[in-house]
Amino acid sequence: MKIIDWYILKRFLVTFLFTLLILIPIAIAIDIAEKIDNFLEHTELTFYQVVDEYYINFIIYYANTFMPLALFIAVIFFTSKLSNNTEIIAITNAKISFTRFLYPYFIGATLITIISLLMNHFVVPNSSTERKKFEREYVNSSRQKNELKYVKEFSLQLTDSTYIFIRNYNTQSNSGYDFTSEVYDGLKLKSKLMATRFSYNTKDSTFILSNWRKRIIYDDRDSIFSGKKIDTVFNFTPKDLIYKSALSQEMPSDELLDFIEISKNRGVKNLNAYLVELHKRTSMPIASYILTIIAVALAFRKRRGGTGVNLAMGIGIMFLYVFLMKIAEVLGGVAGVNSLIYVWIPNIIFGILALYLYLNARK
Template sequence: MLKIIDKYILKRYLATFTVMLLMFIPIGITIDVSEKVNKMIENQVPFSAIAQYYVDFTIYFANLLFPIFLFLSIIWFTSKLANNTEIIAILSSGISFTRFLRPYIIGATIVSIFALIMGFFLVPKASDGFKNFRYRYLIGNGENEMRDNSDVYRQINPNEYIYVSNYNSDSKMGFNFSMERFEKDKLKYKVSASRIMWNAKDSSYTLFDYRKRKIGAYNDILETLPQKDTVFQFALEDLTPVVYIAETLPYNELVRFIEKEKERGSTNINVYLVVLYKKYSIPVSAFILTIIAVAVSSMKRRGGMGINLAIGISLAFSFVFLDKVFGVLAEKSSAPPLIAVWIPNIVFGILALYLLKNAKR
């Protein structure tokens, strides 16, 4: 008997979640097309690029609103079970509420594993295509706006540091360039230039208004030239990564990228860590939202399914709101990214335990 009920609930869980995705994604695509069709026509975007964009958009959109879709789908079919008195019948047969939750937890496990795999491999590729299309065809200056161009400071090896105040990706030129070399925490020399230009033909750089100051024990040695060609052990574009690069990297590449950026002293490290930690926090949220949804919708209410859906929508958007707020907080402040990313799950986890306790009564 229990196996039949488990299969019945699990089937409804997965089927309703799938239907919810299939219902809302076309709506999202329709709205997106209506907003961007004029810009696409104006920029003469190839049809193949548009088709690939909406494949990427589907994956990106589904991952972005995954908690809302999951929460509403559980609220929907569990409310139907409650209104048809099926839940009362199940619990009246001697099955505990905790045992009643088992197929829901199994369903949440399946969805979480799927979300984890998506977040590790498929979503980064889709994000890359989605973001590139937007910057190339729909947003302002394209390449320039894709990059973190201002006040870039990097450590390129244990002893050398580079700074560029501004970078133009079209001309491959940086402004107010400087490079400092330290040995045993002492400055040995500093190279500066008003401009630094990358020469693709021979992988060299041209420094304009070149100045090099060697720090001596008693006197400094100053070298100045109007222009100097030289070679550095870095690519100028490495100084200005795409602003959303972390979102486009598969898990293993993202971990290596973060380690490299830590060594360089990147100022964007919190942004990259938020992306990494969310790959784990979002799948875990499936369990928390499942428990909350069941606890809220398993009781038959006077207002029927409408009341449950209203509560569900409010809670779902509250979760997404908290997730966004604390994500931005971690990126823009000194708040630890790990704690900030997990706060929504912690808050709603406590709420889930409270609602579950009341639901058992």
């Protein structure tokens, strides 16, 4: 690398870190203002506990979330300064093409992309587990807690031939009522197990069925058995009963992939909320390259109004990207659509914009 490359790369990374360090305290201040009443309601909650269990994980999550925004603002800011100080004129007079000028920018974007990918797929999910556990305990309303506490009218396909049906289940007490398990041979019912109440024993991973009744269907007769209590094993756990998109944020990508595969085999029809989260973990970091090209192309030439005009344009474009990303997430979570395409639509649209600006700037 030449001296000019090291100079640009250093300015790139320093400005990026500076921008990120500005955004994080703002996010913390807004969050404290929003949640201070919840913290004060719990007298047993200490300052150290709030920082250790919540805000450290909060910083990890939002530092990763703000990376594309910080990168975009940083590139526009320091490239505009290069342009206003006529440093870019000197670079172009040295017959360095716009494509060659992008070389250190892409090195910086690659470093940030690699860090973001690792955080998205492994670090942030583990951190989110602790953060959301704290929120469920001290921040969420009783209604939000009940949404995760109770499961109603739930069905699940365990194998090609086994199905279960649950009327109501309490994930906190690990107990419920009206449990049914049916085993089929093709379309023909072979056996049916019912229980008025059931509970899950976490120590040995068994289900305890109370007031149970089992019917076995033969070609010429039926056999019926019943009892007050029986211990049995099923190929699922209470965690499988909670299909909330928020839980996908708490799973590392390898665990999330396994969960999606198991759920598909169990006949769960709509897993797009989980697929959106999985695809987003890759699409957002890759957007660093697209946003870098757009930012450099916007700030490459000196404008009347200086850095302020470039920053205003850049922030507007960035928030348009975030807006499209949120719409794509919602539409991608709808049953029956290809979530991969929807998640990547913002990158495709802004990739076309980046190509246009690149070709225009190269002239």
